[in-house]
Amino acid sequence: MRRTHLFRNFRQCFVYRRKSSLRLWEQDINTEIKLNIEKQWSNVVRRSAPNNGMKPYYVLPMFPYPSGNLHMGHVRVYSISDTIARFEQLNGRYSIHPIGWDAFGLPAENAAIERNIPPSQWTKSNINSMKNQLEKLGFNFDWKREISTCDPGYYKWTQFIFLKLFEKGLAYQSKAQVNWDPVDMTVLADEQVDDLGCSWRSGVKVEKKYLTQWFIKTTKFAKALYDGLDSDELENWKDIINLQKHWIGECDGVVVTFKLEVNGEMKTFDVWTSEPYKFIHGDFLIINSSHPLIQDLKSHGRSTLVCLNPVSNCELPVYVVDDFNYPEGRNVYIGCSQIDSEDKKAAQLLNIPVSRQQLKIDIERENSQAVEMALKKNVGGHFVSSKLKDWLISRQRYWGTPIPIIHCKTCGTVPVPYEDLPVELPEIQSSAGIQTLEKLEHWKKCICPKCQSSATRETDTMDTFVDSSWYYYRFLDPNNKLMPFSKEQVVDHMPVDIYVGGKEHAVLHLYYARFMSYFLHSLGWTPTKEPFKKLVVQGMVMGQSYKLKSSGKYIPPDRVEKVGKEYIEKNTGEAVITQWEKMSKSKYNGENPERLLATYGCDTTRLLILADVPPATPRRWSDATLPGVLNWQHRLWMTMREFLNHRNNVPEVNTLTPEEYNKHEYKIWDSRNYLIATTTYHFKHTQKLSVGISRLQSLTSVLRNKVPPEVITKSKEYEKALAVLIIMLAPVTPHFCSELWAGLQSAPHRLTESSNMIDWGKGVLEQTWPKVDGADRCELKLKSSDLLSLTHEKAVQMMLNQESVKKRLTTEIHKTKFELISTMIIDDFGKGVASGLHMIS
Ligand SMILES: [Zn+2]
Structure with a gap:
């Protein structure tokens, strides 16, 4: 028994004490020492914490496009997410902090063409060099979860999800007028065309073309996605809510899919109206000549057109009219001359023969009846704004996920059977010229899975936004060989607790990702509709x-x-x-991140990008931030050096009176509690990391500002405050703080025992995030004119109404006590009185 016991103790010592300070305290901190510190602690800092049954916290930074070089935007986004992940870990959560690669897309394909190498080779080498750079920055990514969208093991499941959409009627082919980039030889989304009608990438004038394209019927979920923006599940979305709402538009109308015979073939097209009763009573339809169906018709001569209204099962006459005020984003209009007087006028003006009779109906009742009928017949009936379009996902390029469809002369459009996935991209030896799947005859030819006759593969690839619309689910189950992910693996982890990324993705990517999450939820695969709880949209x-x-x-x-x-x-x-x-x-x-790493080390680089400006604000990068940050690190270093020197030479005679000593202790205690409360608040609730960091700078000043050696050597409060400061800074500069902590651990004459607050046997990254102990005071300033009428009750009420107090009361505060402090103060408001709110935890 006894031997086992000893052995256990020995092991414990071995585990926790194997790393110690470099003991360079007598030297001034410089880059060389910083780099040595980073080397010394890199294994400890990059070790992901084990999942000891703790509640998970999912921190998701947007995964990068592997361009080959990390830029300052990357340094910023991953410094933010890494700090938050480490903060949550100190708070007893198991942080999931994954990384992967948004690896398909045009830029890689174009770069590969320039170098005459296959895009896969170019992408792989870029991923390797960027991975190396990310490691140098000390980010604690969970590399076991790494995924790459161009890996067949990933895009197999993108294709799987596409087939599910196809099965549900949410992926369809349709002829559409598209923006065609004649240089890049591909379709562009409207957002990729600038105000002058030029391509965002190649810069050439974009052409309009009519092409048969693949679409995903995102509009089916439009109203749910719009209404979901008001849900309580979303935290801190701020102006992104309005960006999203603006993109979707108010869903004040209904779409129904009509049929029209074009050149002997039945074609479908969508009709939108804000008055669904017209699907029952409508008597004419007008259509713009730019509509793809009419364009097709033109070349074959036009006769009198009649379409089929699937709701009423009636035929409707169709008139081609260009000079008409169509609803925004639409080029079809359904009219009802017998009920809508405006429609009657329009019909007369356009010489459309209509009945003279007028009908009286209960419009509201017939509106809902029409919607019901459309839904029941499965021909539409979902609410959507007039301007929102379905998602055009076809790209006529090589470097993307192949659309898993086979075209057969007999069977038509046939989905590739699930067991045949993935439809792999064919290997190409070089990229001489523009390679498209269309040109690869060998690859195109295949056998129809239905009738076994010869057929051809779909040669379009998917928009890369499809790949990135569901990656956050795959991160939770990256090795699943049977499904995109299993519900068991995602149920405890979704929604993502915090999503960090650039504002450039706040509209399209977020919309597509939300759509996909709603769709996957409709299949019963996920616990929640909304994929992201909280957003941190970082400034440029x-x-x-x-x-x-x-x-x-x-x-x-x-x-x-x-x-x-x-x-x-x-x-x-x-x-x-x-x-x-x-x-x-x-x-x-x-600015080159590599230069910053070589000149200042990774902790200083992280501190530089996080200090001064909160994540959401654009960052003007200049050397002006440098002196402040370098000076603070120097001051922290000096604080530890002086602390160790004093602790090694404890003065024997006391020179302070007990009152003086207590006053110093009280100030340190009070500052520590105030700064813990505010730093925690900003790290946890506002993500204004820069404000939290500035509080830590204040605490440094308190510990350095005229504190007598007697207090430094003999005060438990000083020791605690110094420990707390190092713990709270550790998520930002983990290597530097590990070294400071090892210094603190080595100090003789320790005054505090290991407790809930500090575990002296463990490293700084294994500590617990400090909590306020005792009371935390909050001040209220009043105009002196209000002073006379002030009662205790009124003061308490005023304090509770303060935003900062309200918020703090929702944190881990157990008891509160109020008191009116009769100190007169003078500030910008003139004379006033300070009132205190004590919060006891
Ligand atoms: Zn067939």
Whole structure:
């Protein structure tokens, strides 16, 4: 027995004590020491915590596109997510912090063509170099969950989900007018065409073409997606709610799919109206000549058109009219001359023969009746705005997920059987010229799974937004060989607790991801509809650019000189314009993360990008942030050095009176509690990490500002406050804090025992996030004029109405006690009185 006991103790010591401080405290902190510290602690910092049955917390940063180089936007997004993941871990949660690659898409294909190598090779080498860079930044990603959308093991399941959509009638083919980029040879979404009608990527004038394309019927979920934005499940979405609502539009109308015979073939088309009763009583339909069906008809000569209204089962005459005020985004209109007087006028104006009779109906009743009929007959009936369109997912390029469909002359459009997935992209040896699946005859030819005759494969690939619309589910079950993911694996982890990414993805990506999540939920595969609980939309990292006033040509910063308030070119003296813009090589205003890592180390780089500006605010990147951050790290280093020196030479004689000593202790105790409360609040609730960091800077100042050696060596409060400061900074600078902590652990004459607050046997990353102990005070400032009428009750009420107090009362506070403190204060408001709210945990 006894031997086992000893052995257990020994093991414990071995595990926790194997890393110790480098003991370089007598030297001044510099980059070399920082890099040594990072080397010393890198294994500890990158070790993901085991899942000990703790409640999971899912922190999801948007996965990167593997362009080959990390940019400052990446450094920002992953510094934010890593800090939040580490914070939650200290709070006793099991953090899921995955990473993968949004690896398909045009840029890789174009880059590969330029270099004459296959896109897969280019993408793989980019992933390797970016992975290496991410590791250098000390991010604690769960690499076991790594996925890549171009891996057949992933896109097999994208195809699987496509087939489910097809099965449910939510993936369909239709002829549509599309934006065609003649250089990139592919379709562009409306958002990828600028105001001048040019492609966002190639810059050439976009052409309009009519092509048969694959669509996903996102509009079917439009109303649910719109209404879902008001759900309590979403936290902190702020202005993204309005961006999303604006994109979807108010769902004040209904769509029904009509049929029309075109050149002897039955074609379908959608009709939208805000007055569904017209699907019962409508007597004419007008259509713009730009409608693809009419375009098709033109080349074959046009006769009198009649369509079939599937709700009323009646035939309706169709008139081609260009000069008509169609609903926004639509080019078809259904009219009802017998009920709607405006429609009657329109019919007369357009010489459309209609009945003279007028009908009186209960419009509301017939509206709901029409919707019911459409739903029952499965011909539409879902609410949607007039402007929202279905999602066009066809891309005529090689580097994407192949659409798993086979075209057979006899059977028509046949889905690839599930057991034949994945439909793999054919290997290509080089990318000479533009390769499309259309041109790869060998690959195209196949056997129809239904009738076994020869058939051809669909040669369009999917928009990469399809790949990224469900990746957050795959992260939770990355090795599943039977399904995209199992419900058991996602049920405890969804929705994602916090999603961090750039604002450029706040409209389309978020909309498609929400649609997909709603769809997967409708299959019964997931616990919730909404995929993301909380959003942190990070602002852009911008660099200062310079261009010649005369020509508008960008020039590098080293050719620019500041004279007074103006900027000139050094050599010529020519006037230079400066502005803050998105970083880019062509504007010479980028910052290279590799340079920052080499010059300052990874912790300082993380601190630089997180300090001063909250995540949501655009970041103007300049060297101006540097001195503050470097100086703070220096001060923390000095604090530890001095602490260790004092602890090694404890003064024997006391020079402070007990009152003086208590006053110092009280101030440290009070600051610690106040700064724990506010830092926790910002890390946990607002994600304003910069505000939390500035509180930690304040705590550093409290510990350095005229604290007598007697307090440093003999006060438990000082020891606790220093420990708490290092713990709270650890999620931001994990290596640096591990070293500071090891220093603190090594200090002689320790005053506090291991407790709930501090476990001296463990490293800083294994500590518990500090809680407020005792009371936490909150001050209320009043105008002196209000002072006379102030009662205790009224003061308490006023305090409770303060936003900051309200929020804090929802955190882990067990008891509250109020007291009116009769201190007169003078500030910007004039004379006032301070009132205190004590919160006891
Ligand atoms: Zn067939």
